[in-house]
Structure formats: structure tokens, C-alpha cells
Amino acid sequence: MNEAIRQVTHVQNIRYDKATERLYIIDQTLLPNEEKEIELRTVEEMIEAIKMLRIRGAPAIGICAGYCMYALARDIDAKDNEAFYRKLQIDGELLGAARPTAVNLRWAVGEMLDAAKAHLKDDRAELLEALYRKAVDIHEDDIAKCTAISEYGLSLLKDGDGVLTHCNAGPLATSRYGTGQGPFLLAAERGIHIRVFADETRPLLQGARLTSYELQRAGVDVTLICDNMASMVMKNGWVQACFVGCDRIAANGDFANKIGTSGVAILAKHYGIPVYTLGPTSTIDMNCPDGAHIPIELRDGDEIKNLWYEKPMALPEVKCFNPSFDVTDHELLTGIVTEKGICYPPFTESLAALFKDKK
Numbered sequence: 001m002n003e004a005i006r007q008v009t010h011v012q013n014i015r016y017d018k019a020t021e022r023l024y025i026i027d028q029t030l031l032p033n034e035e036k037e038i039e040l041r042t043v044e045e046m047i048e049a050i051k052m053l054r055i056r057g058a059p060a061i062g063i064c065a066g067y068c069m070y071a072l073a074r075d076i077d078a079k080d081n082e083a084f085y086r087k088l089q090i091d092g093e094l095l096g097a098a099r100p101t102a103v104n105l106r107w108a109v110g111e112m113l114d115a116a117k118a119h120l121k122d123d124r125a126e127l128l129e130a131l132y133r134k135a136v137d138i139h140e141d142d143i144a145k146c147t148a149i150s151e152y153g154l155s156l157l158k159d160g161d162g163v164l165t166h167c168n169a170g171p172l173a174t175s176r177y178g179t180g181q182g183p184f185l186l187a188a189e190r191g192i193h194i195r196v197f198a199d200e201t202r203p204l205l206q207g208a209r210l211t212s213y214e215l216q217r218a219g220v221d222v223t224l225i226c227d228n229m230a231s232m233v234m235k236n237g238w239v240q241a242c243f244v245g246c247d248r249i250a251a252n253g254d255f256a257n258k259i260g261t262s263g264v265a266i267l268a269k270h271y272g273i274p275v276y277t278l279g280p281t282s283t284i285d286m287n288c289p290d291g292a293h294i295p296i297e298l299r300d301g302d303e304i305k306n307l308w309y310e311k312p313m314a315l316p317e318v319k320c321f322n323p324s325f326d327v328t329d330h331e332l333l334t335g336i337v338t339e340k341g342i343c344y345p346p347f348t349e350s351l352a353a354l355f356k357d358k359k
């Protein structure tokens with residue numbers, strides 16, 4: 001494999017060093033200007049890193065949460081495993097509340113607590129080893145899922161296609177290859193030419209700072225556009241599909257993704273362009289009946305007014321509305337690409353079929 005592509009697809013966005021028992025992440029708020037690892041030691045540092053998007057992207061947040069729960073468990077001083085479990089639950093509640101929309105965060109915390117509960121009769125060392133194995137399983141499982149998602153996504157494209165994407169759903173947001181952008185990296189590995197139009201994605205610019213950074217380094221033909229240029233790109237006939245990630249998929253196929261995604265889907269519907277969301281089944285919340293029930297994170301207005309300006313705008317008093325996500329109605333969606341295959345409407349049935357064997 002081309003080394004430049006490998007450095008992108010196999011990025012170490014989250015790294016648990018078992019020899020030193022230390023957890024590291026790449027601080028994504030510094031990208032693309034600086035690629036710097038930071039260590040996460042305390043629950044406060046972990047929550048801050050998730051809240052401030054130093055680690056971000058639904059699957060990556062879930063993977064990080066797995067290692068965080070293991071690292072926190074190692075620091076728990078408890079007279080017996082029942083007391084240990086109660087303390088780990090408290091840490092899990094704090095961590096799980098760091099960001100409300102991406103279901104992967106609470107899913108991973110729950111998986112780790114279930115693993116702890118299953119080993120309460122073991123001695124502490126065995127319990128901790130089981131937790132470490134579970135964190136590694138979550139990570140390795142995501143690598144396998146994203147690889148499969150990227151294969152299914154690539155099956156929808158042909159050489160020379162143009163695709164518009166929004167926000168960042170590449171390796172930095174996941175584990176390997178990614179979801180929304182995974183097919184583009186797989187295509188690059190195989191010499192398939194896909195032309196990608198990446199929305200810069202205001203206000204935190206995940207598309208400009210991360211997607212164009214990843215794709216350009218991998219040699220993918222990527223064009224960075226402002227969010228308000230998507231309509232013209234579609235009208236010009238430059239894209240044959242839209243691929244986006246997801247943070248939570250409801251049981252009827254409505255899904256939450258970065259703010260602006262629903263606008264992309266509405267534009268695509270107008271121009272007759274198919275829209276796919278790509279994500280692992282851990283992002284599907286079958287307990288959430290529709291998009292109206294997905295909690296949407298509201299963020300600080302300074303991210304709009306001041307974050308990327310040479311100097312803060314002289315608008316200290318102006319009100320801001322800064323939802324981090326919006327919900328795309330399932331009627332606007334062509335398909336949902338998961339590691340188990342591509343789901344098509346009616347999504348209530350096709351999504352339920354993914355879980356029919358779940359005990």
C-alpha cells in the first residue's frame with residue numbers, strides 16, 4: 001500500500017500504550033497546522049477533550065470512551081468489586097454526558113460497564129484485564145466495521161464519479177478508513193478516481209481542517225468549498241452522490257449529523273442526486289423512534305463569532321444559535337451504508353432486520 005495513504009488510513013488518532021498504561025489522542029483542534037498527541041489521565045481531562053472536540057466523530061468518541069473507562073477503572077480504590085463497580089458507574093455517567101448526540105459515547109460506556117459487571121466475581125487484576133480487552137475489542141471492531149462500510153460505500157461509485165461530503169467522517173473521526181469518507185480512501189488505494197467536494201462545514205470547519213487535510217495527504221482529488229457553494233456544485237452536475245457520516249440514526253431512518261447535513265440532503269433531492277449516510281450499527285439507536293427524539297447539542301456562540309476571525313468580531317452582544325447537529329428526514333435519504341450492508345427504504349424494516357439476530 002502507498003505509504004502516504006497508509007499514514008492517513010491508519011492514523012493513530014487514539015493510542016493506548018499498555019506498557020506505560022497511558023492514553024493518548026491526537027488533539028484535533030490543532031489540525032491541520034499541528035499534529036500533536038496529548039495524554040488523557042483524569043475524567044476531567046477526558047470530558048474536556050470530548051466537549052472541546054480534541055477527540056471527535058461518533059465512532060472515535062466511542063473508542064476513546066472505552067479506553068477512558070479502562071484507565072479510570074485502574075485508578076479506582078475500592079475495598080471490593082461491588083464498591084469498585086459503583087465508582088466506575090459514576091465515572092461512566094460523567095463521561096457519557098460529555099456530548100449528548102453521538103450515541104456511540106453512551107453505547108461504549110455501557111459496553112464497558114457490562115464487561116465489568118460480568119467479571120465482578122474475578123479478582124481485581126482479572127477484572128481490569130477483562131476491561132482492557134473490551135476496550136481493545138471496541139477499537140478493533142470499529143476498524144473491521146469501517147473497512148466493511150468503506151467497501152459497501154465504494155460499491156456505489158464508479159471511476160470518475162464526483163461526490164459531495166459534509167463535515168469529517170474519515171479515519172480521524174473513527175478508527176481506520178472512516179465512514180463517510182472511507183470509500184474515497186479505499187478508492188485511492190485501488191487507483192479509482194473519485195472527485196470529492198468537501199464542504200468546509202461552519203462553524204468548526206471539520207471539512208476544511210480535517211477532511212481536505214486527510215484526503216489531500218492521501219492523494220484524493222479533493223476540492224474544498226464553502227457550505228453555501230454546495231448548490232452550485234450540484235447544479236453544475238459535478239457530483240453523482242452525496243456521502244455523509246452520522247452521529248445517531250433513529251429507527252425510522254431519520255439521522256443526526258453535523259449541522260448543515262439536512263440542507264445538503266434537501267439540495268440533493270432538488271437536483272435528483274442520491275444521498276447516503278454511512279456509519280456502523282453502533283450509531284443506530286433502535287430505541288429512538290424518529291429524529292424528533294434525538295438530542296441536539298447546542299454549543300457556544302463564540303464558535304460562530306470569534307473562533308476563526310483575525311480578531312474577535314465587534315459583536316459582543318449579538319445573539320447566536322449554534323446547534324452542532326441537525327436531523328435529516330429519512331424521506332431525503334437514498335440509503336444507509338453499514339458494515340452489514342446497505343439499507344434501503346422502508347428504513348423501519350431494513351434497520352430492524354440488521355438486529356433480528358441480536359439476543
Ligand SMILES: CSC[C@H]1O[C@H](OP(=O)(O)O)[C@H](O)[C@@H]1O
Pocket residue numbers: 053056057058059166167168169170173174179180206244245246247256257258259324
Ligand atoms: C464518523 S462520525 C463523524 C460525524 O461526527 C461529526 O461531528 P463532530 O465533529 O461534532 O464530532 C460529524 O457529525 C460527522 O459526520
